[in-house]
Amino acid sequence: MQCTFKIGRETKSLCQKKIISLLSPVKEKSISFCAKHLAFRCLEKKLDNFKHSGGLMKTHHCSAGFQSKFTVLPGEVDRYQGIWVDLTKIGEQLISKNTFPSTLEASLKLWQIQGITSAWLKVSIFQSALIADAAEHGFTFHHAEGSIATLSLWMDKSKKTKIPRFATHQMGVSGMVINNDTHEILVVKDKNRPYQLWKFPGGLSDLGEDIATTAEREVFEETGVKTEFQSVLAFRQQHNSPGAFGRSDLYVICRLKPLTFDLHPCDEEIAACRWMPVDQLKTEVQATSLTHTMAELAIQGLEHGFSQVDIISYQMASIYKGMKFHIFLRACK
């Protein structure tokens, strides 16, 4: 069957060759036809108008009177020319086990012509059967959590992938609660650790939680002591940390001021809990060298003022509207 398209002569001569080379591997005839048709229209419109128009079941009438249907996945294009498709919001019709492979194939052909650099699929855990179909086209897991997986595919084969990796660090925070009057520091022994050592109470940050908040929360949960954040004293980066699922660990030690002093340790987590003189902690056998270092820092602070050891923090406004962040640094004199 012959079919002609109304397109500008210039566009045609520039793009016909590229389109044919791109589309020739498409197996199913009708898809190939439709994708070609769409591709011509897309290029004719100089790509721009088409970015947000990938849509459901469009019907096109060609000048030869031939009518066809094709399906492409609807998506939103980000500022890096990546297209985001949320399969959790698409009707069953487009993503049934029968239709999804051909729909995805046609979509990928179209996106390639449109100059899309990366394709992203958001999939519900109950739609997981579709993931293997996407994997056949080179999609891999970018990240997943709870009931949603996000797949990605770098499409611009002329360049190295620019898809950023998902979060690489967990954030652990502990609190060095210092009683400035007695020169004692709050220490605990964890119940569930292989090593029974005296350490500062602490734990992992919740998603979106400030360092200072984690410190105060964890100290209270583990020991029952209420505190107030003062400063950061130190932080540590550690790779391949056990229990971090192959990610790295950022561990921040905060200086906290105690507001209460009675101990109510958490039965489930804490084997022992006490106020220990800082001089004892400095050489305590059942403690790590990192803890010894921190005790020395506390002694410096108690003797010469904590302005000598603090990494202070203050809040600043982000360039992103309405957002703020904390900056941590040494105070300018």
Added chain:
Amino acid sequence: MQCTFKIGRETKSLCQKKIISLLSPVKEKSISFCAKHLAFRCLEKKLDNFKHSGGLMKTHHCSAGFQSKFTVLPGEVDRYQGIWVDLTKIGEQLISKNTFPSTLEASLKLWQIQGITSAWLKVSIFQSALIADAAEHGFTFHHAEGSIATLSLWMDKSKKTKIPRFATHQMGVSGMVINNDTHEILVVKDKNRPYQLWKFPGGLSDLGEDIATTAEREVFEETGVKTEFQSVLAFRQQHNSPGAFGRSDLYVICRLKPLTFDLHPCDEEIAACRWMPVDQLKTEVQATSLTHTMAELAIQGLEHGFSQVDIISYQMASIYKGMKFHIFLRACK
């Protein structure tokens, strides 16, 4: 059909009631029978011997002469009583679309009796059809990357989940490269940013990469300037950062010493690149207030010595054999 088991009287009286209540919801008769059988054996052996024996197609001969087969997923138990099952290493027989749902159901019943607190499934992207089956039993995505998804299920319903969340932070690092002789600082304008501002060259850490290495690498990639890490000057925690996939951003600004001075900016990423006098940067209109603050810190350092502003780092040995980490803090006097 009647069937008796050779078990200790004490075990039987203690556990029978619990087993029956646990297993009664199992639908398929043969599985129910097998799981019961296995459960009795498991309890009889006081759970311990059974931890690592969840295995393939075990055949049991009961005293009544009844022979049955049952399948449970093989797994490894961690020190938190979590069981890890690697489906990528299990033969097709156990995890076919037909057998997997009943195998998983029987396994979960067994694990519950064994006191397993959490169950973990490692699934290849090409086995994704199994994920929806696991989701029917309450499994959710814990994390996923590349060709592997890891699902988790908290099984100890008497307690709140203790499954830690996957990594919550990405790590961005930039380098403040200071020419101590000319009092100039290396700044760039990114090509792909919505705001065209002067900033310090930098980017995201690769997985497992040290902060200092990221700083030196990114500065070289973006500007062609070779540098040597000196210290951390500041770090910032920001939640809901655009482009961080819902994770938080930890951004560390390092002080770097230039080893070369010629500029060879990266065409793809950098729109402009120059050495800017620190006094100009302090009030530069096309820069953020964070950049202004950092310029002030540099002036402090140039005038009074960088020991006044540095957050120094040194390497320490981890309690985990053969591992080391970097600690960042203010130098003790």
